[in-house]
Amino acid sequence: MGLRERKKLATRHRLVDVALERFAENGYDVTTVEEIANDAEVSVTTFFRYFRSKEEVLFVDAEWTVPDFCAALEARPTHEADLEAIHQVLRIFRVREVHGDERARRLRQHRVVADTPVLRGRAHLVAQRWQREVAAVLEKRPVTYPGRNVRLTAAIAFAIVSFADDEWCAHEGSVNWLTILDEAFDSHTALTQSEPAK
Secondary structure, eight states, rough: OHEEEEEHHHHHHHHHHHHHHHHHHOOOOTHHHHHHHHHHSOOHHHHHOOSSSHHHHHHHHHHHHHHOOOOOOTOOTSOHHHHHHHHHHHHHHHHHHOOOOHHHHHHHHHHHHHHHHHHHHHHHHHHHHHHHHHHHHHSSOOOOOOTTOOOHHHHHHHHHHHHHHHHHTTTTTOOOOHHHHHHHHHHHHHHHHOOOOO
């Protein structure tokens, strides 16, 4: 990464950090773009070079990664069941554990969204888009087995990811996210394969 790219990334991180701090301290609704820009010591124009709105500060990463995620999912081996293919792509995308500033950033982001009704609504829309696009990729995979339902599979996968995120935040980021994810997928497999008690 060149010097210019590093500077742009540093500015972007600074905008995210000061926005999250404002949201946490004063509330999302009353925080303005002008306040965020002022705290980050940049102009409002500069803010809008990085984000289209203050809301996007919280969701831009999730939306940008959807095309890459879907491309990686489409490339998975066809012998993998749909849910396992999603699981493996999730592991690739989250293979690096976060520490320090990035961990604090993600924890604060999760709390701000959880505590703000309008942001929970946006999170729901982001989730719907993710599930819709993942289901579309699954539909194109040359995989067939009894009872296959790609929309349900995408919804189950997203529920598992949401559970992993919630658990990771509940432990203040001290537990490996991939461990939580793997255990959640294993639990789902065990539940679907278990026989009812007689």
